[in-house]
Amino acid sequence: MALLKTNKVISSLGNLSPSLAALSARNSSWWGGVQMGPPDPILGVSEAFKKDTNPKKMNLGVGAYRDDQGKPFVLSCVRKAEGLLAAKQLDKEYLAIGGLAEFNKSCAKLALGADSEVLKSGRNITVQTISGTGSLRIGANFLSRFHGGPRDVYLPKPSWGNHTPIFKDAGMTLKAYKYYDPSTCGFDFTGALDDISKIPEKSVIMMHACAHNPTGVDPRPEQWKEISDLVKKRDLLVFFDMAYQGFASGDIDKDAWAVRYFIEQGHNIVLSQSFAKNMGLYGERVGGFTVVCNDAEEAKRVESQLKILIRPIYSNPPMNGARIAATILNTPELYSLWLEEVHGMANRIIKMREQLAAGLQKEGSTRNWQHVIDQIGMFCFTGLKPDQVERLTKEFSVYMTKDGRISMAGVTSGNVGYLAQGIHTVTK
Amino acid sequence: MSVFCDVGQAVPVAVFKLTQDFNNDQDPNKVNLGVGAYRTDEGKPWVLPVVKKVEKVIAHDDRLNHEYLPILGLPEFRSSASKIALGEDSPAVQENRVGAVQCLGGTGALKIGAEFLRRFHNGSNNTKTPVYVSSPTWENHNAVFASAGFEDVRSYKYWDAENRGLDLAGFLGDLETCPAHSIFVLHACAHNPTGTDPTQEQWMKIAEVMMRRRLFVFFDSAYQGFASGSLEKDAWAIRYFVSMGFEMFCAQSFSKNFGLYNERVGNLTIVARDPDNLKRVLSQMEKIVRTTWSNPPSQGARLVAITLTTPALFEDWKGNVKTMADRVLLMRAQLQAKLEALGTPGAWDHITQQIGMFSFTGLNPKQVEYMVKERHVYLMASGRINMCGLTTKNIDYVAESIHQTVTSVQ
Numbered sequence: 112m113a114l115l116k117t118n119k120v121i122s123s124l125g126n127l128s129p130s131l132a133a134l135s136a137r138n139s140s141w142w143g144g145v146q147m148g149p150p151d152p153i154l155g156v157s158e159a160f161k162k163d164t165n166p167k168k169m170n171l172g173v174g175a176y177r178d179d180q181g182k183p184f185v186l187s188c189v190r191k192a193e194g195l196l197a198a199k200q201l202d203k204e205y206l207a208i209g210g211l212a213e214f215n216k217s218c219a220k221l222a223l224g225a226d227s228e229v230l231k232s233g234r235n236i237t238v239q240t241i242s243g244t245g246s247l248r249i250g251a252n253f254l255s256r257f258h259g260g261p262r263d264v265y266l267p268k269p270s271w272g273n274h275t276p277i278f279k280d281a282g283m284t285l286k287a288y289k290y291y292d293p294s295t296c297g298f299d300f301t302g303a304l305d306d307i308s309k310i311p312e313k314s315v316i317m318m319h320a321c322a323h324n325p326t327g328v329d330p331r332p333e334q335w336k337e338i339s340d341l342v343k344k345r346d347l348l349v350f351f352d353m354a355y356q357g358f359a360s361g362d363i364d365k366d367a368w369a370v371r372y373f374i375e376q377g378h379n380i381v382l383s384q385s386f387a388k389n390m391g392l393y394g395e396r397v398g399g400f401t402v403v404c405n406d407a408e409e410a411k412r413v414e415s416q417l418k419i420l421i422r423p424i425y426s427n428p429p430m431n432g433a434r435i436a437a438t439i440l441n442t443p444e445l446y447s448l449w450l451e452e453v454h455g456m457a458n459r460i461i462k463m464r465e466q467l468a469a470g471l472q473k474e475g476s477t478r479n480w481q482h483v484i485d486q487i488g489m490f491c492f493t494g495l496k497p498d499q500v501e502r503l504t505k506e507f508s509v510y511m512t513k514d515g516r517i518s519m520a521g522v523t524s525g526n527v528g529y530l531a532q533g534i535h536t537v538t539k
Numbered sequence: 540m541s542v543f544c545d546v547g548q549a550v551p552v553a554v555f556k557l558t559q560d561f562n563n564d565q566d567p568n569k570v571n572l573g574v575g576a577y578r579t580d581e582g583k584p585w586v587l588p589v590v591k592k593v594e595k596v597i598a599h600d601d602r603l604n605h606e607y608l609p610i611l612g613l614p615e616f617r618s619s620a621s622k623i624a625l626g627e628d629s630p631a632v633q634e635n636r637v638g639a640v641q642c643l644g645g646t647g648a649l650k651i652g653a654e655f656l657r658r659f660h661n662g663s664n665n666t667k668t669p670v671y672v673s674s675p676t677w678e679n680h681n682a683v684f685a686s687a688g689f690e691d692v693r694s695y696k697y698w699d700a701e702n703r704g705l706d707l708a709g710f711l712g713d714l715e716t717c718p719a720h721s722i723f724v725l726h727a728c729a730h731n732p733t734g735t736d737p738t739q740e741q742w743m744k745i746a747e748v749m750m751r752r753r754l755f756v757f758f759d760s761a762y763q764g765f766a767s768g769s770l771e772k773d774a775w776a777i778r779y780f781v782s783m784g785f786e787m788f789c790a791q792s793f794s795k796n797f798g799l800y801n802e803r804v805g806n807l808t809i810v811a812r813d814p815d816n817l818k819r820v821l822s823q824m825e826k827i828v829r830t831t832w833s834n835p836p837s838q839g840a841r842l843v844a845i846t847l848t849t850p851a852l853f854e855d856w857k858g859n860v861k862t863m864a865d866r867v868l869l870m871r872a873q874l875q876a877k878l879e880a881l882g883t884p885g886a887w888d889h890i891t892q893q894i895g896m897f898s899f900t901g902l903n904p905k906q907v908e909y910m911v912k913e914r915h916v917y918l919m920a921s922g923r924i925n926m927c928g929l930t931t932k933n934i935d936y937v938a939e940s941i942h943q944t945v946t947s948v949q
Binding site: 140141142143144145146147148151154175183185189193197200202203204205206207208241242243244245248257259273276277279280387391392393394395396402404405409411412413415416418419420422423424425426427428429430431432 | 543545546547548549551552555576583584586590594598604605606607608610642643644646647650659660663679682683685686755786794798799800801802803811812813816818819820822823825826827829830831832833834835836837838839
């Protein structure tokens, strides 16, 4: 009681005596009002994993490839490219605002295909960006400033968690279209078409080119074709996010099929590319942003505006990763080696999927785990509910995000049996 | 009908256009005194010997890979970089109230700091808080703060063109009359583009007003070590302000003093009142970084961290920095001497009084145009020259060019 009375006295003192309040303001910090930011949902997983002492613990949160020993994998083509570059003794002069020209050209070629009409007519502008995030951010800023249509960006439901804050910070608003069907753990094709048919004209629609994150669920080619027709009818601006080219099926052309098809169909898309996963260049921050324009003259104007957007953020991009990527893409034997290694990474993931599904069956699970094999890319949307995820973490030290997403890259032949056991236990 | 048919052609960034024009020029006597990058006496870029050494170390270390850095960057880079600015024995460091965000160059550090201030300084999302940049200043300062959402970027008096020095009275006057909580971008040393820094006594006066009027201190430190050749000397202003008890930001660039331009190595140092405030600030910085570039590039930061934390390499680096600073000082002395010997009209001691990479020659736009068109000597329209563009081979030609320009064009 006395304490309450004291508080009342203090607060009334504050009201009656402004000089006291001013005094405390002078002694306080600039940032007294700054709240603690919520922990990153994915990084939080890694933090907790680190603290766990269980020798059988598994980190299935982080979206970074691991080899069958659970170790980070530096591609041989990367090491070889680094050796070549070291011998060249290059200087460290600033790159252009739009980045390394050699990289930009080969980045576009990889996505669009060497014989793309877009490349031949020079009607694309491709700039080097700070990996996929940087590319999306520049794209979002560009749309925010120059897109004459509605400020809404339609994301598939669900989408990569960082898409939303990126577009928000760029001043766009977010909406969603149906995508994942939890009852089938597959693509909600009719739901997607239904939602897309209602999107206001000239809105921006975001699509994952392949290996959808977080669900691993991709449309089939016939489905992509229908989506393309509908999007054309609705006159929507398509923003492709391609973070896993080569990594999804193991074939870079197959993984870029949707992007190339849409362009052939006349969509002037915008495209974000990342080389974090498919070249293992995560921390070097290698990416590209492409705008497919009407013609080369328009591409020049767009380029000039992209530079104006980039300069006040970081002036010009980092050289190291882009040079490595450009060397790989433009040196025939390194390129072939890279294709092999990407294929190898994708294959290991596919094998783990098969082993996990088989393992679950062996455990005696009566649930349908076909989606584990059908889904594609690094991630698997297991279908686990939050309480099941919690049990999996608490009882088995298997760390994953609450939405039931696991990174297959964290699964090895050594631990897939243990994982099957854990998943079966919490779902039976 | 394209969605982008209304996109206008933007004006190119001046300093890069200058280099482009220089590159296209066929004249054998051409000299590029534009872009702010160090050049050797042979006019070539210089990869620091210590950088070459450490690159080999990195290449041969099998424990290293290309995995993501944490959102805020490489921890050993952040702490060693902050210590470079604040001093190893800084009380603020001892008191655990110094934090940092590894960023993409000095630009990136300014950007992240600006984004934080726009969200959290002087209320919540207060885009109307005035941001003051010096008159003149680096041409990207304005754009960085505008791009972060600030609507009111103004200039504070700085350069006295008539007397070719600091307009201290004007500067202090702006500090006294600006709105409370205004943000001031201060050049820690080697002011760009004027090369004119406040003296220690002048800094003390500036700090007194800023403390009294509750103005926010945002240092831009792009030339530490490069200006005088001494890391400590070039950080004097930053350290003085810290000792005065300011909470502040300092954007550091390692582009020039490490010659790591295209690796984009920068650090936003944050000095807070206490560890708790620091913790909350860093948590919010993470949110900002996550939607801008997710996490920073590893190569350059690793290089700097290894150098700063290995005593022998640290000594090597300081030596390399002194080499660069000394060459600039030599060119300054020689240019002034030659102009005086030629009897070029005007006073030229500002060339040796100014500090760092740049000199504000005092040439007016018409004279600059003459220099570029008639003499093929490329410099910024402001009259700013990059001393690093001078070499023993071209300094006579440049001195003669200035002489001819000043006597032919008013």
